[in-house]
Amino acid sequence: MAAAGIDPTLTTAALAALEEALNRALSLDTAGQQQLGRLAGCTFAIECTSPAINVYLQPGVQRTRLLGFHDGPVTTRVRGAAADFAELAAASDPAATLINGNLALQGDSAPLIELQGIIGRLDLDWEAPLVNVLGDVAGHQFAEFLRAGFSAGSAASNSLLRQLDEFIHEEARLTPPRLEVEDFYSDLQSLQQRVERLQSRLERLRKRMRDTHA
Amino acid sequence: MSDKRTTHFGYREVEEDAKAGLVANVFHSVAGRYDLMNDLMSGGIHRIWKRFTIELSAVRGGQSVLDIAGGTGDLAAKFADIVGPTGRVVLADINESMLNVGRDKLLDHGYQGNLEFVQADAQHLPFPDDSFDCVSIAFGLRNVTDKDLALRSMLRVLKPGGRLLVLEFSKPANPLLEKAYDSYSFRVLPFMGKLVAGDSDSYQYLAESIRMHPDQETLLGMLExxxxxxxxxxxxxGGVVALHRGFKA
Incomplete structure (x- = not known):
């Protein structure tokens, strides 16, 4: 029987390109690559239900592989829709999103948390490839220039986000602050529990009255 | 009238005994420029097809793999990386020129220890029963004289539970794609072959042999x-190439 779905040439080509980019990036952080090597032998399955695409990540000492097919055992399986994975990618606290979000987690979660930690701590040394191409002096100066640019950009972006956040929550009162929302949801949850208890108490009382009349 | 059995060599009917020699001449002729022509003809996509084959092989460290018609060793090199020092990969090819090119290339790239080179006929594989976890044949089956005999030979050398992977040109599913593919195969390929490898006849044979090869469903039936x-x-x-997979019970 023929297997249906997206032409494997497309998915395989995309994964090959992604794998190449990933390994090139990892080669710029030897410490990160060594840490990934500790997860050699693990297979992480990322199963996207819509669109239906499966990706298997196998960290290795020399090279991390991305596969579209995998027949062997899977260490950790994460399953969900593309939107759920996008939410995870954009989350400020990925671990909390992974646990509390709509993604289904199967298998051993410890290696996955370790993988997430290693990826989060990656510190890519962009200077090395620049020095290889431009030479020691020009490469270092260009890297310094880029670092200063990134640093200024990052500081400006953080400041803008903070001010925007303050304006939306405190000045314009367009949406309530995060703590207020969390407090509201907590009250709501407690109210819901009290209502449910009251409802079951009423049910019990009704049943008792019916039994007495009978 | 001759009572000798015949088979096809491209679009020509030839005696069965003659086909192996004719195919050998084709590959003696193209061996030196085989990798370059593969990249040019497929636009590099043959690497994607082979990568997919590796994925479906599910080969793991320590396993043994036989790559038949392994030619210049693209698949064998990947398998050797995966099986590691405790595994074993055998690159087999009936054609001496192709095997020499493959052996030189892989040795130059530092492959040794877990890789063996064997000149062997796919119809009569010189290995004991139940020897390999995986057998692969990429773009080779259509050149074999008796495909059924070759498939049975591959089954014999596979371990129980082992898998066979046949990567081969096939029949495009879309009629429009088929027309475009026909034009490309019969007009562009021989011209390209003449220009780069100095041999248009071999690439004319390539196009013809692809058309004479069993389509997806027929080959599936042959495996069963x-x-x-x-x-x-x-x-x-789109079906230009198909990867067939079967297991030994």
């Missing part, structure tokens, strides 16, 4: 008839 179980195939690039 040979004794493979859980057989399936995956169309690649």
């Amino acid at each position: 008839d040979a004794g493979f179980v859980n057989c399936e195939y995956h169309n690649l690039t």
Whole structure:
């Protein structure tokens, strides 16, 4: 029987390109690559239900592989829709999103948390490839220039986000602050529990009255 | 009238005994420029097809793999990386020129220890029964004189539970793609072959042999008839190429 779905040439080509980019990036952080090597032998399955695409990540000492097919055992399986994975990618606290979000987690979660930690701590040394191409002096100066640019950009972006956040929550009162929302949801949850208890108490009382009349 | 059995060599009918020699001449002629022509003809996509084959092989460290018609060793090199020092990969090819090119290339790239080179006929594999976890043949089956005999030979050398992977040109699923592919195969390929490898006849044979090769469903039936179980195939690039997979029970 023929297997249906997206032409494997497309998915395989995309994964090959992604794998190449990933390994090139990892080669710029030897410490990160060594840490990934500790997860050699693990297979992480990322199963996207819509669109239906499966990706298997196998960290290795020399090279991390991305596969579209995998027949062997899977260490950790994460399953969900593309939107759920996008939410995870954009989350400020990925671990909390992974646990509390709509993604289904199967298998051993410890290696996955370790993988997430290693990826989060990656510190890519962009200077090395620049020095290889431009030479020691020009490469270092260009890297310094880029670092200063990134640093200024990052500081400006953080400041803008903070001010925007303050304006939306405190000045314009367009949406309530995060703590207020969390407090509201907590009250709501407690109210819901009290209502449910009251409802079951009423049910019990009704049943008792019916039994007495009978 | 001759009572000798015949088979096809491209679009020509030839005596069965003659086909192996004719195919050998084709590959003696193209061996030196085989990799370059593969990249040019497929636009590099043959690497994607082979990568997909590796994925479906599910080969793991320590396993043994036989790559038949392994030619210049693209698949064998990947398998050797995966099986590691405790595994074993045998690159087999009936053609001495192709085997020499493959052996030189892989040795130059530092492959040794877990890789062996064997000149062997796919119809009569010189290995004991139940020897390999995986057998692959990429773009080689269509050149074999008796494909059924070759498939049975592959089944014999596979371990129980082992898998066979046949990567081969096939029949495009879309009629429009088929027309474009026909024009490309019969007009562009021989011209390219003449220009780069100085041999248009071999690439004319390539196009003809692809058309004479069994389509997806027929090859699937041949795998089942040979004794493979859980057989399936995956169309690649709209069916220009198909990867068939079967298991030994």
